[in-house]
Each structure stands twice: as C-alpha cells, then as structure tokens.
Amino acid sequence: MCRKQEVSADWVPSSSQYKTTTVDLGLHSIKNLKDKQRQQFKVSKTISHEKFNKGKHIHNLQLLKLSGKANVTKAVNTVSFPETFRAVKPGSVCTIAGWGRADNKKPNTADKLMEARVTVIDWKTCASQWKASVKITKDMMCTSEKNSVRGFCDGDIGGPLICGGFLKGIISFGPMLCGTSSGADVYTRLTKDYMKWINKKTKRKQ
Structure with missing residues (x-):
C-alpha cells in the first residue's frame, strides 16, 4: 500500500x-x-x-x-510543481511527510501521518559526506540536521520534499541508521x- x-x-x-x-x-x-x-x-x-x-x-x-x-x-489535494529550477538555497527549511519509522529500535511504521521540518544543505557538503559510498549528482539535493535527529526513515521512501509550497524533491535514500545525525538525507531533485x-x-x- x-x-x-x-x-x-x-x-x-x-x-x-x-x-x-x-x-x-x-x-x-x-x-x-x-x-x-x-x-x-x-x-x-x-x-x-x-x-x-x-x-x-x-x-x-x-x-x-x-x-x-x-x-x-x-x-x-494536489501539490504544485516547481516554477523555477534553481537549487533550493542552503539553509532553507522544507517539509517531509510519511508513515515511516520514527525510532531505529522500533520496527513498526508510524500509525499516523507524520511530518518534519528539515534543513537543506549545500551540494558539496552532501557529496563529501557520501563520497566513500555513493556519488551525489547534480540532480540530487540533501538535508541534514546538526543538532537534531529529524529526517526520514524506512517507510518514507518515495515521499515528498516540499519547499515554499512546491514539490522540490522525492525522498530517495539516507544513512543506514535513520533518525540520526550520521549523514545527510538525499532526495531526487525535480530538475x-x-x-x-x-x-x-x-x-x-x-
């Protein structure tokens, strides 16, 4: 489902x-x-x-x-596609939503639809965090929280990244341990x- x-x-x-x-x-x-x-x-x-x-x-x-x-x-309701295709400015706060797990120690997904505010980081920072395992391309974008565990998890893949009321990205992949500050979350950017x-x-x- x-x-x-x-x-x-x-x-x-x-x-x-x-x-x-x-x-x-x-x-x-x-x-x-x-x-x-x-x-x-x-x-x-x-x-x-x-x-x-x-x-x-x-x-x-x-x-x-x-x-x-x-x-x-x-x-x-429907969500609007981007009107412009410039990369979202680093530091911008966007919204993700889904029924994914909220805790690595609990296998079950969330009962109710959840959302979180996440912060966009610059492409070079994201690429450096993933350089050992995955090549971050220009049609990807990333979010990361320095002092928080906010982010997506199992069950959220394919969900939306909404910035300024527009669908800017699709949840793609993240660190092995989600909900931690171990690495950046990565999205397919709607170019x-x-x-x-x-x-x-x-x-x-x-």
Missing part, C-alpha cells in the same frame, strides 16, 4: 525503488482504514525512469497512474529535465 503525494487527479510521483499496487489518499491513520475521507485506487500503470540505477541511486523517479481520478477535498520527462509521460501541458 502506498500513500504518496499527488500532482494531478490521476498521477502520483514516487521513487523507482518503491513498489506498490494501491495508493491511498486522504488517509491520516493506518488504523482507521474506514475513514470517510480515504480514497483508494489501484495502480494501473507504473513508469520508472529509463536510466534508474538502484545501486547508484541515480534517476530515482517513478510515476504511478491511478485507476481513476481523485476527488479534491479538504483531505486530498527541468525531470519535469520534461514527467510532462511527456503524463501528457501534461506545461
């Missing part, structure tokens, strides 16, 4: 490594599946980026085609080229 951000009435972006057959919209608590605000759809089509490489984490972008069009309500790819695949007018 997948609970991700929606960019149109029938398309949802996620990461290529995330596999699901259904999408739930408007759901706040996993334990309350009878919530009247819940809208569930089957995934009728999955489109992963043609150059996706799981080992290198590059081009980690996927589109999920819903079996029907979602109804926009107080609980379900101009990625937006062209999304528009082409969804037949979306620019």
